[in-house]
Amino acid sequence: MNPFTILTCAVTGNLTQPSQTPHLPVTPEQIADACLTAAEAGAAAAHIHVRDPESGKPSMSLDLYADVVRRIRAQNHELIINLTTGPGGRFVPSADDPQKAAPGSTLCLPEVRVAHVAALKPDVCSLDLNTMNSGDQVVINTPNSVRRMAEIIRDAGTLPELECFDSGDLVLAQTLLNEGVLPKNSIYTLVTGVRYALPSSPEALLFGKSLIPSGMHWSAFGIGRMAFPVVAQAWLLGGHVRIGLEDIIYLDKGVLAPSNAALVLRAKEIIQHLIDSERVFGYRALRISRNDKTPLPGFDENSFVDNSNGKDRSLQSLLTEMAVVRQSTLSLFNSFSQEQLLNIGIASNKEVSVRAIGFIIIGHQKHHQKIFSERYLTD
Numbered sequence: 398m399n400p401f402t403i404l405t406c407a408v409t410g411n412l413t414q415p416s417q418t419p420h421l422p423v424t425p426e427q428i429a430d431a432c433l434t435a436a437e438a439g440a441a442a443a444h445i446h447v448r449d450p451e452s453g454k455p456s457m458s459l460d461l462y463a464d465v466v467r468r469i470r471a472q473n474h475e476l477i478i479n480l481t482t483g484p485g486g487r488f489v490p491s492a493d494d495p496q497k498a499a500p501g502s503t504l505c506l507p508e509v510r511v512a513h514v515a516a517l518k519p520d521v522c523s524l525d526l527n528t529m530n531s532g533d534q535v536v537i538n539t540p541n542s543v544r545r546m547a548e549i550i551r552d553a554g555t556l557p558e559l560e561c562f563d564s565g566d567l568v569l570a571q572t573l574l575n576e577g578v579l580p581k582n583s584i585y586t587l588v589t590g591v592r593y594a595l596p597s598s599p600e601a602l603l604f605g606k607s608l609i610p611s612g613m614h615w616s617a618f619g620i621g622r623m624a625f626p627v628v629a630q631a632w633l634l635g636g637h638v639r640i641g642l643e644d645i646i647y648l649d650k651g652v653l654a655p656s657n658a659a660l661v662l663r664a665k666e667i668i669q670h671l672i673d674s675e676r677v678f679g680y681r682a683l684r685i686s687r688n689d690k691t692p693l694p695g696f697d698e699n700s701f702v703d704n705s706n707g708k709d710r711s712l713q714s715l716l717t718e719m720a721v722v723r724q725s726t727l728s729l730f731n732s733f734s735q736e737q738l739l740n741i742g743i744a745s746n747k748e749v750s751v752r753a754i755g756f757i758i759i760g761h762q763k764h765h766q767k768i769f770s771e772r773y774l775t776d
Contacts (some may be wrong), residue, residue, distance in 0.1 A: 402716050403477070403637040404664060406435035406633065407444040410643025411483060418646045418653050424450040425461055429468035431657045431658065432476060435641070438661040439712040442477035444639065446484070457484050462513040470764045479521040482546060485510040486525060488535045500741040507545040511553075512747070518553045521584070525756060526569050527562035530593045540569060558584045558616075562594035567608040570764045574610070579775065585609045586639075590620035591614055597623030606634055618756040620644055628664050632716075642666045647774050651668060668715045669707030670698060674724055679726050685742030688732055692752060695745035726742045729753050 408431040409422050422431040425447065431589075432443035448454060451474040460463035468477060489501040498504065509767045514522045520673030524546060525538050556581060561567045576613050587605040590597040595605060609615050616637035624645035628638045640660045648654040648663060681693050707715060739753040 398417075399520070402632055402712070403441045403616070404439060404712050405442040405444050405477075405637070405641075406432070406440035406657050407641035407643035407659055408432055408446060409446050409637055410436060410641075411446050411455045411481070413643055413646060418642065420653060421453075421642055422653055422657075423448045423453045425464035425468060431642075432465075432469050432478075433472055434656060435657040436473055436476045437672075438658040439665055440476075440657075440661050441712070442479050442521065444641070444643070446481045446643070447620050455484055457509070457513070459516055462517060466517055466519065469498075477521060477524065478519040480517065480519045480612070480646045481523045481655070482510050482514060482515060482550075483523060483525050483560070486536050486538055487531065488537050489533065490535070501534065507542045508549065509683065511546045511549045515549050515553050519555055520774060521556045521558050521772055522550055523560050523586075524550065524557040525560045525562075526589075527568040527594070529556075529562055529569045532592070540573075542575065543569070544576075547573065553582065556580070556582065556584065558586050558725055560586045560588050561605065562591060564595075564604070564608060567605065571608070571610070572627065579688050581613075583613070584637075585613060585615040587615065587617040587636075588620075589617060591625040597627050597630075599634075600650050602627070602630055602634055602636075606636070618644055621631050625663065625667060629667050632668070633671075638664065650693050665707050665710070665712055665715060666702050666705075668712075668716040669710075672715065672719050673701045673705070673721050674698065675723050677720075678754050678758050679729055681742070681744045681749075682730065682733075685740050685744070685749070685754070686737040686751045688740055690742060692743040705768045726758060733747055 409428055413421055415421050415423055422428040428445065428447065432445065435443060445465060447456050447458060447465060451454045454668065462480060467694055469476060469478060485503050485505040487501065487503045489499040491497040491499040524543065526543060528539065545555060559570050561570060570579065570585065574583070586597060587602060589595045589601060595601045602617055603713055606615065613636065616639060617627055617631035618639035620622065631638050641657050641693050642654065642660065644652055645660065648659055654660050677696055684693060733751060739749045739750055741748055
């Protein structure tokens with residue numbers, strides 16, 4: 398796990414529709430306000446798309462990007478601004494002639510896709526490395542197109558965030574790093590849960606992480622019901638995290654998130670819950686290791702979260718505490734003898750050994766993948 402984790406809020410995106418939620422920011426003022434309130438809630442970075450203020454449809458307008466950036470910087474000089482370069486890479490083949498573009502195609506020159514980056518010089522910008530199916534469309538990012546975009550991003554002094562949707566994208570990233578096209582401090586992002594891309598599972602994240610050069614910063618995010626599980630999984634694996642209305646529109650099952658800030662606060666609640674649960678499990682392990690036969694009561698995890706002050710704390714303080722708790726847990730289990738690991742006690746009305754509690758702590762992430770799926774499943 399990483400005690401110095403960056404939480405990025407993806408405030409509006411490209412695919413989420415205003416018809417899906419009335420809380421989606423559309424105008425430059427709404428998008429900037431969403432970034433600022435997300436920062437107040439604990440986000441360190443904002444990933445930004447822009448939309449036509451009238452139609453709500455995705456836009457590539459430099460004027461709209463400039464308006465959003467100006468509004469943010471008028472109030473906040475610390476928030477990391479991450480502008481997308483994803484639009485402009487879609488191709489819809491015509492049913493009559495697949496060599497011709499049908500309505501919905503946005504494929505354009507790489508220089509056009511990063512014109513706003515060259516002009517505005519944001520702190521970070523995304524750089525998609527995927528060429529893949531997307532519904533009935535195809536996303537196309539050829540190596541030469543990526544190379545050209547990377548050159549312009551470098552000349553702007555902007556750090557590229559490499560969005561990788563599958564293993565081939567990670568191999569391409571390594572190739573471009575070896576060529577010197579991408580800087581050695583590029584940020585990798587594993588995009589999971591998109592149809593035909595990496596699944597949102599611990600196994601997929603571990604696999605993706607294994608293809609990222611050692612020592613490089615990386616993050617991950619999930620889409621829809623898997624957005625919050627990936628927040629927990631990525632952080633536990635040492636990555637940075639992301640949440641926002643681009644990725645998920647629900648705060649609970651059937652309950653629309655009222656804002657991006659609310660999603661950021663929920664992400665902090667998840668970390669608070671992991672802290673509380675690990676403390677309880679560690680306490681149980683200590684008691685049972687000492688051959689204490691007193692039945693240990695269960696605990697209401699929702700009540701714990703409701704009565705904590707996790708929402709009011711900074712993300713960094715929560716992460717620092719979690720790192721300390723995890724180190725304490727490791728030290729505790731390393732101190733147990735083989736005999737102590739096999740001691741059995743009662744917790745939550747069930748027999749459990751000290752060793753089993755250790756596996757429960759490890760498996761807590763898996764457990765919450767199921768819980769989060771149930772919570773955010775809407776169909």
